[in-house]
Amino acid sequence: MTVRTIEVRERIMARNDELAAEVRRRLDAAGVTAFNMVSSPGSGKTLLLERTLEALGEELDIAVVTGDVQTQNDADRLARRTSRLVQAVVTGGACHLDASQVMAALDAIDLAQTRLFFVENVGNLVCPASWDLGELAKIVVFSVTEGEDKPLKYPKMFRMAKYAVLNKIDLLPHLDFDLEQAMSYALQVNPGLHFFLTSARTGQGLDDWFHFLRQQVRAAVPA
Amino acid sequence: MHEMSIALEVARLVEEQMSSHPGRLLRVGIEIGDDAGVEPDNLAFCLEAVLAYPPFSGATPVLARVAGDVLRLDFLEVDDDRPDD
Numbered sequence: 001m002t003v004r005t006i007e008v009r010e011r012i013m014a015r016n017d018e019l020a021a022e023v024r025r026r027l028d029a030a031g032v033t034a035f036n037m038v039s040s041p042g043s044g045k046t047l048l049l050e051r052t053l054e055a056l057g058e059e060l061d062i063a064v065v066t067g068d069v070q071t072q073n074d075a076d077r078l079a080r081r082t083s084r085l086v087q088a089v090v091t092g093g094a095c096h097l098d099a100s101q102v103m104a105a106l107d108a109i110d111l112a113q114t115r116l117f118f119v120e121n122v123g124n125l126v127c128p129a130s131w132d133l134g135e136l137a138k139i140v141v142f143s144v145t146e147g148e149d150k151p152l153k154y155p156k157m158f159r160m161a162k163y164a165v166l167n168k169i170d171l172l173p174h175l176d177f178d179l180e181q182a183m184s185y186a187l188q189v190n191p192g193l194h195f196f197l198t199s200a201r202t203g204q205g206l207d208d209w210f211h212f213l214r215q216q217v218r219a220a221v222p223a
Numbered sequence: 224m225h226e227m228s229i230a231l232e233v234a235r236l237v238e239e240q241m242s243s244h245p246g247r248l249l250r251v252g253i254e255i256g257d258d259a260g261v262e263p264d265n266l267a268f269c270l271e272a273v274l275a276y277p278p279f280s281g282a283t284p285v286l287a288r289v290a291g292d293v294l295r296l297d298f299l300e301v302d303d304d305r306p307d308d
Contacts, residue, residue: 001302001304002302002303002304002305003249003300003301003302004244004246004300004301004302004303005298005299005300006240006244006298006299006300006301007297007298008236008240008296008297008298008299009295009296009297009298010236010295010296011294011295011296012229012232012233012236012253012294012295012296013232013294015232015235016232094225094227094228095225096225096228098228126225126260127225127228127260129260130225130259130260130261131225156258156260
């Protein structure tokens with residue numbers, strides 16, 4: 001018996017990150033702005049995207065890919081708000097999307113006719129934080145029906161996100177949720193986090209969100 | 224539970240390595256950073272499940288905690304039944 005130790009020293013996420021870089025190259029070349037929408041289940045990601053498609057779908061040539069463990073319900077909901085194909089990735093048990101799934105989805109999207117691209121990730125505040133999908137930024141949606149301390153409980157997700165949408169603010173009068181405390185916890189984890197306060201249901205705060213999206217699309221120039 | 228996805232990616236990397244270092248796989252060393260977002264016990268459980276089958280049968284995962292967000296296949300230990308170099 002001759003035992004040999006082989007030093008490998010290889011990053012386990014390297015392959016995903018290479019694919020994500022390729023996704024990013026394709027999106028940059030086409031001048032497409034891409035956001036990876038992440039959250040716990042039930043935060044209102046789909047309704048926020050429905051409202052966004054209704055208001056800006058045509059104006060900003062929005063394409064969407066949804067990820068769910070089972071069902072295409074979210075993709076079906078979004079498809080009713082746009083004339084474009086909404087791609088559904090059913091992960092069949094996996095708790096996140098990876099870059100290879102987004103790469104495959106891109107093949108069915110006419111990038112020349114797309115300026116804004118959303119990935120609605122699987123509802124989960126843990127796993128999607130570890131997977132780069134080639135997006136410009138992760139946007140974490142955090143609803144006021146959750147605990148204020150979500151950012152402290154799931155720091156990696158809030159650290160990896162560049163923007164946070166605090167959603168369902170129409171419910172604040174009925175809840176004990178401390179908005180300032182929640183924002184303070186989020187900033188503790190990620191001092192650079194930029195917030196949007198929205199109610200996708202009533203439309204409150206959506207103008208700021210739409211303005212931000214228009215700005216981001218305007219800033220993107222095909223490489 | 225993204226640890227199973229990570230375990231499957233480890234298996235892919237190990238298989239790649241084994242093609243140039245044939246032999247019986249004994250141990251698989253993984254470094255996990257404290258900020259890597261990976262639960263070591265959970266990953267060990269998934270690795271044990273993945274490594275229970277050919278071509279990895281009987282190999283043991285060896286997990287080492289390190290600082291930072293490192294997540295790395297560190298080393299393989301292989302019995303290649305060849306005389307020492």
